[in-house]
Amino acid sequence: MASTVEVLADAIKESGTPFIVGHPGGETVELMDAASQRDMRYILMKQETAGAILAATWGEITGSPGVCTSTRGPGATNMVNGVAYAWLDRAPLIALTDQYPGATLETGQRQVINHRAIYDPITKWSTTLYAKSAQQQIRRALRTATAPTPGPVHIDVPAGETTAEAPEMKFPPDLRQNTLSTIPVEETLTPALDMIRRAKRPILLAGLGVLWDRASAELVGFAEALGAPVLTTSKCKGVISEDHPLRAGCIIGGLIERDLVSQADLIITVGLDAVELQPKAWPYGTPLLSLANTPTLDALVPATLEILGEINGLLKGLRAGIGGQGEWGEKAAATFRTAVIDALNVPTKGLSPHRAMEVARAALPRDTIATCDAGASRLLVVQKWESYGPREFLTSNGLGTMGYAIPGALAARLAHPGRPVIAFAGDGGFLMAVGDLHTAVKEKLPIIVMVFDDREIALIRIKQELKKIKRFGIELGGLDWVSLAQGFGADGVVVETEGQLTDALQAAVKSGNTTVIAVRIDGSCYVDQFNALREL
Structure with missing residues (x-):
């Protein structure tokens, strides 16, 4: 026994x-x-x-x-x-x-x-x-x-229960519940199909339920059948490839996305969980169709109609009954992407964090998996890093905890041992998990850690500045990044220019070693970027 x-x-x-x-x-x-x-x-x-x-x-x-x-x-x-x-x-x-x-x-x-x-x-x-x-x-x-x-x-x-004998239970052998998903027939979806068929400018807001049901491919097919732009939550970056013409961007709870969503005459949320949204009142009065795999009980997103079921089945059932209802999608998505780029391109004297993200995306292979810490830089990583498949971008959104990027990257490396993994972290978040650089080295789980070295807890500095409070209690700096990395058995490099960053990233991919790249950035742009993208 x-x-x-x-x-x-x-x-x-x-x-x-x-x-x-x-x-x-x-x-x-x-x-x-x-x-x-x-x-x-x-x-x-x-x-x-x-x-x-x-x-x-x-x-x-x-x-x-x-x-x-x-x-x-x-x-x-x-x-x-x-x-x-x-x-x-x-x-x-x-x-x-x-x-x-x-x-x-x-x-x-x-x-x-x-x-x-x-x-x-x-x-x-x-x-x-x-x-x-x-x-x-x-x-x-x-x-x-x-x-x-x-x-x-x-x-x-x-103690005492660990080595005690555990009798065999008379239950089926399957540890996890076996479930059979069904595709609803068109007649059962008539109220939803009527809403969709009347819409000329539908928009899709995709959330975590798409990932729980592994419905990324069906989501894309549904969007293409509708011709609708797609906004995703930050946890869902990549459920529609971010070089797809219908991909608009990420929901961040700011003013910039309201112009796009307000143009729609029907909002369709697909697997959206309210924990993914900023804790603010829902700003839209547009009719809303919710496709959900669990009942929405919090009443934060007021649905005109909610359909419950497995997301893949719901999307297949609806797709069979629609086609070409909206033709504005690609243009609307492109306009939104341009607006976000324009809002982020704030001039700086040194290497800007948003430009550093563009350099990183260009330098790293397409199949790179990225993790992202909380902090001021997260807003820019979410907008500037492009992911091309589901679960290829990993971050803490619901809790929004610092110290996520390194352990998240180790998990990605365990799940995908043959793919490059990069962890984006501010210097503050990096220091909260610095000890597990040793884990990466000892367990032979090589990752790249790109640290935005702005020598402060930048998000708090932004809030101090917006509230007209002098800087106090937020200063970092004085770190010897190379020695720190080497002390854990990792490689370390400090970069200050785009060319140095490109070289460092490409070298890190080739080396197969855990590498810390400290990027000296000019964070003076943060306040303008936050004001443009998100209300604080």
């Missing part, structure tokens, strides 16, 4: 995740041993938050839930931000925390924290693992984490 940790390790591997990540505790060692016996990796991170972000990002890319671990007490509280990432960025994750056995938990004080009370508000389910019910709990955890809306599940693992 298998032990609890053996059942758990088997389930993780069978679900499609061949590794566990995090920082171990005393009770984790039995799970690590079980994983080792099954030829699984344990990737040691330098901070629990980064471990959870890596695991969650793996879950986003592959659909198989990532698994992260922490010790009890301080390890569990340290991991909270990474689990919050999975919660608000809708990523399938299993977060395991060590815990004292029941008697000690009820009577002791040192390192005693109620983990489930902490994680309950930011998980889809929180449970304590017991050997007698382990197989059912693990099966439920996997199904809960991966079912729309995807998200994290927390499992507290008490």
Whole structure:
């Protein structure tokens, strides 16, 4: 009869995740041993938050839930931000925390924290693992984490339960729910088709549900049948290739996109999750058709009609009944793209962050996967970097956490070992995850880290400037980037010109080593760019 940790390790591997990540505790060692016996990796991170972000990002890319671990007490509280990432960025994750056995938990004080009370508000389910019910709990955890809306599940693992025998449960062998998607017939879609057929200028707003149902190809076909421009959320960059003539750009919650959306006579949201939008009132009175795989309960985006179902099936069913309703799409999309470019092209004395992005896109191969940190530079990366396929651009949008880019890039490297991976980070966000440069080197997961070195926490400086508050408490600088990178076993270079950046990026791709490229940028353009693109 298998032990609890053996059942758990088997389930993780069978679900499609061949590794566990995090920082171990005393009770984790039995799970690590079980994983080792099954030829699984344990990737040691330098901070629990980064471990959870890596695991969650793996879950986003592959659909198989990532698994992260922490010790009890301080390890569990340290991991909270990474689990919050999975919660608000809708990523399938299993977060395991060590815990004292029941008697000690009820009577002791040192390192005693109620983990489930902490994680309950930011998980889809929180449970304590017991050997007698382990197989059912693990099966439920996997199904809960991966079912729309995807998200994290927390499992507290008490000492004493890890090596106890776990009886076989009389359930079907499938760990995750098998589902059969259907295509609705035209008659059932009549109200939606009537809305679409009346529209002359429809626009599509694509969100995370497109990715959950792997509906990128159907979305593009639907847009082409309508002749409609497509705006995506930042998490969905690439669901329509960003060199497609109907691709307009990204929804950023600013004034610049309102001109385009306000011209439409029908808004069609496809898998849009309100967590992807800025927390502002919906600004449009245009009729709105929502295609969703989960009911929209928050009432933030007021739909005239919402159709529930698997996104692929809904798009196929609707596409069969329409064609050529809109002819404005390509022109409207091109006009919007030009407006964004004009708004970003603010003159600077030194190398501008937006120009650095253009150089990076030109220098790197088309199949490069990019991750992006939070901060002032994120707005420019989202607009200037082009992605050509789904899940080729990875960022924290729902939580908007700094420290995302490096662990996110490590997840991308694990999922796509043969493709270049670049992490875009401000100097502040980079320093929050700098320790896992060592993980990249030790685990042989080479990534390129491009740091926007503006020597400050630029987003806060922007807010200070807009509020007419003097600069205070935001200065960075004084870093020896080359020595820092080399200290972790990585390559390091500092660049100040477009030519130097091109050379450094091309060298990094060829080297196969983890490389830190610090780009000395002139951030004086940020305020004008933010004013043009987004309200602060």
